[in-house]
Amino acid sequence: MKLLGMMLPLLVSLSLLSGCGEKEKFIVYGSPENEKEVEAILKEQDFVDKTTVIQYDNSMLVAVQIKQWDKWKKAKLEKKLQKKFDEKYPNKDVFVSADYKIFYEANKIKKEQVEDNKLKDKIKKLKKLAKEET
C-alpha cells in the first residue's frame, strides 16, 4: 500500500504535465498559398495530434505526431496519410513521417527560420533519416 502511495503523486504530476502546450498544434511553414488546405486535410484526421509541415518549391515535409492510443497503428496511419497527400498533390514531392525525431527537426527548422536555399537539403536529409531501419 505504501508503494501505491508513492505512485499516486507521480501519476498526478505526469497527467498535469501532459495537459499543457495545447496551442499551435497545426503548423504550416514555407510557401503560404496552400496553408489552409493542408491544415484542413490534417485536421480531418482524428488520429493526428500535432503537425508541422515544411514546404519548399515542390517538396513538402509533413511531420505529424499521432495520438497515444493510435500509435499501435503508426506504420499504417503514416501510409494512409501519405496516400492522401499524394492524391491531393500529385505534382508535389510529399513526404509524411510520424516519427518524433522528424517532428522535432521540423519544429527546429521553423523556429530557426532556416533560409530557403538550405531548406531543400534539410528536407532531403530528414527523408533519408526517416527511411533508415534498425
Place this chain on the structure above:
Amino acid sequence: MEKEQYKQLEQNVTPNPPYFKNVAKAFLVGGLICTIGQAVSLFYMTFFDFTEATVGNPTVATMIFFAMILTGFGLYKKIGQFAGAGSAVPVTGFGNAVISAAIEHRSEGLVLGVGGNLFKLAGSVVLFGVVSAFFIALIKFILVTLGVVSW
C-alpha cells in the same frame, strides 16, 4: 513417501512469497528503469541523428553501460534484492549477469577467466534468443511461401 505427498509436504513447508508486494516492487523498479531508458532515447533523438525506429540500439547499449557502473560498485545486486524481476528483466539485468561474471573471473585470466565465463549466467538468454529467432524466421518464410501470411 509418494511423490504427491512429498509435493504436498514441500508446499506446506515452503513459505508463500508475498506475491502482491513482489509484483508491485518489480513493476515499480522495472517501470522506473524503462522510464530512464525513455529519457536516454529522448536524449539520443534530440542531440543525435536517431529516429524512433533506430534509437533502441544506442539506448540499450547505454543502459548496459549504466549496468556496468552499478555492477562494478556492487550496487546492482542491492537493487536486485529489493526489486527481483524488476531489475532482472530489463536489459540492465542481462548486462549485470554478463559483467558480474566477467569481473568475478578476472583473476583467472582474460582468456580462460573472463572469456570462458562471460556468458556463464546469461548464455541461455543468448542461446534461446538466437535459436528462436532462427526458427521463427524459418516458420515465417515457410508460411509466406505457402501464401498463408505476408511479410
Place this chain on the structure above:
Amino acid sequence: MVMTFVFAFFVGGIICAIGQLLMDFGKLTPGHTLSTLVVAGAILAGMGLYEPLINFAGAGATVPITSFGNSLTHGAIVEAEKHGLVGVLTGMFEVTSSGISAAVVFGFIGALIFKPKGNVD
C-alpha cells in the same frame, strides 16, 4: 512525448511484473524466466506485434529483455524477406542485438577496471 514516458513506465513495469509472476507463481528460476521472456519477444516479433508495442511505449518495449528476441527475429525476418531461404541462414550471422555486443564490450572493460566483490549470484 510526455505520454510516451508514462507508457514506457507502465508497459516496462508490466513486463517486469509478468517476469516476477513467472518466478513466484510459475516457480521458474531467473534464468528460465528470462529465457521465456526472450522467446516470447521473438514470437511477438514473428507475428508483427512487437513493432507496434515499441511505437506505443518506446523504451518500455526496447529496454526489457523481450526486445532481444524482437531485434534478433526482426533482423532474421528482414534478411529472409530479401534473400529467401538463404536469407534465413545468412540472416542469422548478420543480425545483431546491440545489447549482446554492449554486454560483451562492457563486461570486458568492467573486468579490467573493477575489483571482484563476490557479486555473482
